[in-house]
Amino acid sequence: MAATTMRATAAGAVLLLALLLVSTNVGRAEDPYVFFEWHVTYGTKSLLGVPQKVILINGEFPGPRINCSSNNNIVVNVFNQLDQPLLFTWNGIQHRKNSWQDGMPGTNCPVVPGTNYTFKWQAKDQIGSFFYFPSIGMQRTVGGYGLISVVSRLLIPVPFDPPADDLQVLIGDWYNKDHTVMASLLDAGKSPGRPAGVLINGRGGKDAANPPMFTFEAGKTYRLRICNVGIKASLNFRIQGHDMRLVEMDGSHTVQDSFDSLDVHVGHCLSVLVDADQKPADYLMVASTRFMVEPSSASAVIRYAGSNTPPAPNVPEPPAGWAWSLNQWRSFRWNLTASAARPNPQGSYHYGQINITRTIKLMVTRGHLEGKLKYGFNGVSHVDADTPLKLAEYFNVSDKVFKYNQMGDSPPGVNGPMHVAPNVITAEFRTFIEVVFENPEKSMDSLHIDGYAFFAVGMGPGKWSPDLRKTYNLLDAVSRHTIQVYPRSWSAVMLTFDNAGMWNVRSNLWERHYLGEQLYISVISPARSLRDEYNMPETNLRCGKVVGLPLPPSYLPA
Incomplete structure (x- = not known):
């Protein structure tokens, strides 16, 4: 009887707290704010045995983790103490009605050295694992990245019990070259070559395995948020002696199948639950490159509390070939019974029953112009303009900066002509x-x-x-923001263009991205109201052809 009373009292306290939170938010008419101050500098690290310049945030590499709840307002004051302009993009965050904070050269003016700029964005109706990184030039190759973890609001149920801990696992290939050297090589038409190795949470080589990266307590369950923050190599991730239960991918809850290893492609994030159900000892978690002639890997140690037993020597080998990887992808399913960041079930959106109004086929194009290698889509290799495309459009000077729809919805052919231009297409x-x-x-x-x-x-x-549409999964395909495309293969996605703004479509392979494999999609609401898109913030930086221009008329409420 006493236990029942205590449970009832606890439940009432939780309900009261939830009601207080709701009433507080209603009273303030805004969701909670989370503030960060970042000082971005260079530092020297010997990550793979070679001292090199690395981008640090508040002295950290990887950068600080952004922990927040769905609908939180995130405010990041960035102080640029580098010798180059700087921008951050928030990979996977949807920025509803707010491409002003997307942090790409086509949407924002850069933060010049010696100044600061405050980004403000909202994790609107989102949950899951994402990451941020510097988006200008080849800066991403030397750090400046970090995890973004968005948890559900208190009133939204999660389809698994709270884990004992929520851990970040940022894996990625790594080059021992400075980012300016990488850019110079590409500008000269040369390749930067293969990665020097692999990092796990900013540690590589012998440093990755010593000291232990995580400590598990036997009998408990841990959540690992795994993101491939590299620039070229797909990676296979596995944990010695442990299965991984997949629960989330790129911001969507998944059907909870178990895997002994998972391919994580560049730019992808996923979450797994790992049960500490083995004999207390040390175990290796391994990230190794896939589909490369000369593979490389990194290993880090998970130690069970109190263990003094070193890891077993039999490190599991990665799978071979990309057919295995494709079949693994086909096994991923959206969890239709779980709630999303909002109260209605994810499965209520029956995307397979909506008529397609347009098909855009984007073929990767590779060619040489003036002796230099270029990548692009449908014969157009993107180049950033001096004026961000979004600003040019907003201030009605787009005709002086770029032309819309220079490429068609279908490729002209692999051997068709190729040209360099700001590549912007429109979507209704x-x-x-x-x-x-x-x-x-x-x-x-x-x-x-x-x-x-x-x-x-x-x-x-x-x-x-x-x-091939008859092979599509029209029931429970995972809703996500990144998709791999295997060699000499295709991948298809479906989406509703309901988020007004100027949005970047890009290769996550940063060499290809730098050489032009990207474009922007301009999505304009005919209503031009605040219901569909925010006005440009007064604090937004201006550059190029919009400097000194008067602000256009503001959007008004619908």
């Missing part, structure tokens, strides 16, 4: 569109669409044709 607001990525190259690709989550409905070898 709130239309349901199919986007097909086709990769004729011999190497992997990974594609991302800013501002949106899409349904990754299909992929396969060879060239795409409309007949």
Whole structure:
């Protein structure tokens, strides 16, 4: 009887706290704020045995983790103490109605050295694992990245019990070259070569395994948020002697299947639950490159509390070939019974029953212009303009900066002409569109669409044709923001263009991105109201052709 009373009292206290939080938010008419101050500097690290310049945030590499709840307002005051302009982009955060904070060169003026700028964005109706990184030039290759973890609000149920701890695992390939050297090589038409190795949470080589990275207590369950923050290599992740239960991917709860290893492609994030159900000892977690002629790997130690037993020598080998990887991707399913960041079930959005109004087929194009290698889509290799595209559009000077729709919805052919220009296409607001990525190259690709989550409905070898739609998963494809495209293969996604703004579509392979494999999609609401898009913040930086121009008329409430 006493235990029952105590449980009832505890439940009442939780309900009272939830009501107080709701009433507080209603009274303030805003969601809670989370503030960060970042001082971005260079530092010297010997990550793979070679001293080199690394981008640090508040002296940290990787940078500080952003922990927040769905609908929190995130305010990040960035002080640029580098010798180059700087921007941060928030990979996977949808920025509803707010491409002003996307942090790409096509949407924001850079933060010049010796100054600061405050980003403000909201994790609107989102949960899951994401990351941030510097988006200008090749800066991403030397750090400046960190995890973003967004948890559900208190009143939203999560389809698993709270773990004993929520741990970040940032894995990625690493080059021993400075980012300016990487850019100079690419500008000269040369390749930066293969990565020097792999890092786990900023540690590589012998340093990755000593001291232990995590400590587990036997009998408990841990959440690992795993993101591939590298620039070229897909990675396979596995834990010696332990299975991993997949629970979330790119911001969506998944059907909870167990895996002994998982391929994590560049730009992708996922969460797994790991049960500490083995004999107390040390165990290795391993990240190794996939689909590369000369593979490399990094190992870090998970130690059970009180253990003095070193890891067993039999480190599990990664799978071979990309067919295995493709079949693993086909096994991923959206959890239709779980709640999303908002109270209505995820499965209530029946994307497979919506008519497609347009198909955009984006074929990766590679060619040489003036002796230099370029990448692009459908024959257009993107180059950033001096004026961010979003600002040029907002101030009605786009005709002086770029031209819309220089490429068609279908590629002109692999051997067609190629030209360099700011690549901007338009999409009609709130239309349901199919986007097909086709990769004729011999190497992997990974594609991302800013501002949106899409349904990754299909992929396969060879060239795409409309007949392949009958192979699509139109029921429970995972809603996500990044999709891999295997060599000489295609991948198809579906999404509603309901987020007004200027959004970057890019290769996550940063060499390809730097050489032009990206574009922007302009989505304009005909209503031009605050219901659909925010006005440009008064604090936004101005540069290029919009300096000194009067502000256009403000959007008004619908």
